[in-house]
Amino acid sequence: xxxxxxxxxxDICQRGTSLTIQCQVDSQVTMMFWYRxxxxxxxxxxxxxxxxxxxxxxxxxVIDKFPISRPNLTFSTLTVSNMSPExxxxxxxxxxxxxxxxNEQFFGPGTRLTVL
Amino acid sequence: xxxxxxxxxxxxxxxxxxxxxxxxxxxxxxxxxxxxxxxPNRGLQFLLKYITGDNxxxxxxxxxxxxxxxxxxFHLKKPSALVSDSALYFCAVxxxxxxxxxxxxxxxxxxxxxxxxx
Numbered sequence: 529x530x531x532x533x534x535x536x537x538x539d540i541c542q543r544g545t546s547l548t549i550q551c552q553v554d555s556q557v558t559m560m561f562w563y564r565x566x567x568x569x570x571x572x573x574x575x576x577x578x579x580x581x582x583x584x585x586x587x588x589x590v591i592d593k594f595p596i597s598r599p600n601l602t603f604s605t606l607t608v609s610n611m612s613p614e615x616x617x618x619x620x621x622x623x624x625x626x627x628x629x630x631n632e633q634f635f636g637p638g639t640r641l642t643v644l
Numbered sequence: 645x646x647x648x649x650x651x652x653x654x655x656x657x658x659x660x661x662x663x664x665x666x667x668x669x670x671x672x673x674x675x676x677x678x679x680x681x682x683x684p685n686r687g688l689q690f691l692l693k694y695i696t697g698d699n700x701x702x703x704x705x706x707x708x709x710x711x712x713x714x715x716x717x718f719h720l721k722k723p724s725a726l727v728s729d730s731a732l733y734f735c736a737v738x739x740x741x742x743x744x745x746x747x748x749x750x751x752x753x754x755x756x757x758x759x760x761x762x
Contacts, residue, residue, distance in 0.1 A: 561750075569755075571752045637687035638687045
């Protein structure tokens with residue numbers, strides 16, 4: 529399996545500011561994903577990040593608002609830009625990892641963001 | 645497009661009783677099904693998965709799930725519930741190809757809050 533860590537674990541931010549969330553994996557992985565979980569809601573995929581290429585964003589999410597970096601096979605960052613209270617959510621990093629003959633997704637502990 | 649439905653927002657059971665958390669799915673290819681659990685202020689933890697083979701899948705903490713292709717269902721079950729099982733449960737699906745190398749999107753259901761009463 530893959531062990532994933534995220535920093536920060538939680539933060540309280542002011543409206544209009546930006547926060548960068550880091551995701552570190554203990555193994556080299558090709559695919560990394562960023563999810564958002566709004567209060568009381570399910571997980572929604574923001575984007576898929578492959579090393580060496582631009583992230584692929586899901587409908588409703590744009591690069592200007594959620595820029596992503598993927599500088600190597602074990603690390604990624606997600607920035608939440610120009611934050612508003614509606615951005616208050618848990619942000620989770622996930623990786624695709626080969627287990628036996630199939631890929632599985634493993635999740636980080638999440639970053640709990642509150643925007644005032 | 646693939647989708648997952650968890651018809652119950654909440655499930656309440658008494659400790660020691662069997663529990664079932666329902667999940668139905670829709671996917672164009674072969675389904676690759678998962679159950680995850682989320683405890684308060686914790687990340688998402690993997691419980692079990694179905695890819696192929698035996699329709700009854702056993703997972704962590706005594707949970708099991710039954711894949712039913714004709715009903716497109718993957719209900720989570722446990723013979724005897726514990727108070728510590730109280731959490732938020734997510735069913736998820738993704739497509740996979742025969743080589744198991746699908747990078748298809750993982751789609752989650754809306755979640756079911758399980759409460760086990762002492």
